[in-house]
Amino acid sequence: MPTPLDEKTRSIILATVPALKAHGLAITEEMYKRLLARPEIRDLFNQSHQRDLEQPKALALAVLAYAQHINDLGRLGGMVERIAEKHVGLNILPEHYPFVADALLGAIGHVLGSAATPEIVEAWGKAYWFLADVLIGREKQIYDEHEQAPGGWKGWRAFTVRARHQETPEIVSFELVPADGGRLFRHKAGQYLSFKLDIPDHGSQRRNYSISSAPGADHYRITVRRHELGLVSPWLHESVRVGDTLLAANPAGDFFLDETASSPVVFLTAGVGLTPIVSMLGALCGAKAGRAIRYVHGADSRELAAFVPEITALAADNALKADFFYAKDKALDEVVGAGVTRHAGRVSTEWLREVADPAATYYICGPESFMQDMIGTLHDAGLPAAQIRYEIFGSASNPDLVL
Template identity: 40%
Template sequence: MLAQKTIEIIKSTAPVLEVKGTEITSLFYKRMFENHPELLNIFNHVNQKKGRQQTALANTVYAAAQNIDRLEALLPAVKQIAHKHRSLGIKPEQYPIVGEYLLKAIKEVLGDEATEEILEAWGAAYGVIAQVFIDVEEGMYQEAASQEAGWRDFKNFTVVKKEVESSLITSFYLQPEDGKMVPDFLPGQYITIRTAIPGEEYLFNRQYSLSSAPNKEYFRISVKREAEHSPEGKVSNYLHDSVSEGAVIEVSAPAGDFHLDVNDHSPVTLISGGVGITPMFSMLEALAKNTPSRPALFIHASRNEEVHAFKKNVAELMEVLDNGRAFFAYEKPVNAGTLCDHRGYIDTAVLDGLVDRDSIFYVCGPAPFMKAVISSLMSIGIPEDKICYEFFGPAMKFQLQEA
């Protein structure tokens, strides 16, 4: 428990963190990596370069400061981050390193404003918050390891099949190198792929949604090829160009709190943009296999028909569902004769005439797409607590009211 004086100091410094949080976290990462470069084997370098991780951490620290006297309010966010940490193999012994350089960054940015009293308060608060993460993550590690065919950190998997799904997306079928079956997971969850790329100093970690329903034989990820020389393209191009059938890669146990509620039988609407179709297809396939009577609407937006993955597969699953419907939108079809349900963006008018108001909604895709879709859903009267969504990359909140 924190002393009341410590709580008062933390809450009084929260406004400063709101203003200077990203400056502090940017300096924190810079100093920490200078002194502990081995941690670059864990962190996503792209998110670092684009400032996403710094912003996400700043938001987390600010939220912790605001809620330091009621940490239970942070548990949903803690669990979401803990899923990421568990899938990356974050260890308890790394938390003191983070604490040390976070306090040093606070001191360096705030200067004389960061008195010894303030730094001591933040040191105590960080210790409490870190322990919450450590405890939650240990529970997740134990759960991952204790389930049938489970494991704790990373495990070698063999690429047993590569399959082209569209002009940009290729699927990789992964089976355990030891010949054992794969563990169960919830439709919508992801795995982390850890790989060494020739010529690169550090390991790369990328999280990919599982794109098939749970089965005992394999995991499947479906990877979009990013622009060749973009930071995002480093791993995706390596997988597309250099990882062939028979290759061995390291894989984490499935993780993530964005998933289909398999015990709910109310109508469900799955809305995706681009490669955001991957967790949605896992959900749709699971519905067809386990609860085909559940009403399901599958809405997908693609730039054009050439980049649209799983179109035929979705149509086949619709034949299995008792009350299923697919709706495809193309921004700019390549061919004039291409058939689709809508040309242009999925906007408020489209959703207003399409969705069941009693549905549970799942949304995944690029951030601008999700912001537009979620704002449109809310504007037609869908309660926010009926809308589930997931970002690619660090968890970051957007201001829906600006849409």
């Protein structure tokens, strides 16, 4: 374990909280500007998250949280685990950390000017390397676990596209099998694959996509929504065909199904946020766990909702109950089949408040505003944090979700 930070360092870090609140985003923007100027580092990042400032905003919140809780770092355990899993997915290695240290400390000095005294810069250097050592240690554990597990690997592994399925006009699924014909690592239901993709005229790109297939299948399936203003998703939709090869890292992520529990499960999803949940459904229903399952999904219309036939079939087998909400449909609420109810409009906080099950564990994934509404409603209903689990697609810009 890294040596704990001394009291003087912690007091200096705590004293910088007002400056981070005022200038945190400017610091992280400058930090990324410096990092992205380094060719050996640039390709590790999702460039689209730089253009919309999503990643700098998320990092600014994380740095602020670190400073605010410097005397009680146990509060940040979930955040640290999420970062470590993300780093493993992207194949971040110990040799990358000095680049980040130089960029962060340089950015603090650049933005704060004379206010960044040598004492403050030294304290943040110590604080950075303390956290870096924690992350490096945890990441090594995960790398080693992956490499030693049946079918596991380290670094990038080639996968062949075995099949592709047009789920909706906007969503395509790709079935991937190891190009070397070897075993497949059994992922945890809810985890994602990270990809190193070579996009013509745009170079190397990194992206994460949730695995939508159940653990134990002979393939991984990713399900990708096309974002018209995006770079990678249109390329996947238009250019990737059966027989093509993609490079992927070992499955990663701290959002996964607790298969040892026996409590009721409620899945709350919207849009393409259903992808990790579909994997969880496959795990639960395949194991015939006997747990009460409720699946709630929101989409703009029936045409744009993926996996409806599969969910409907599970409901017909009494494996679950399902509620489909269609924001642009005008039909009244109605039961449309065994265990399936169709609703007009979006999944509302009022509806959730009425049906909230205090004994259930909730798994939530979708747009950030949707998750904030659902999580806030469940908190207000008295559910403890341990029963509310969620996945953030991209980088969270809400402090509560970051923590």
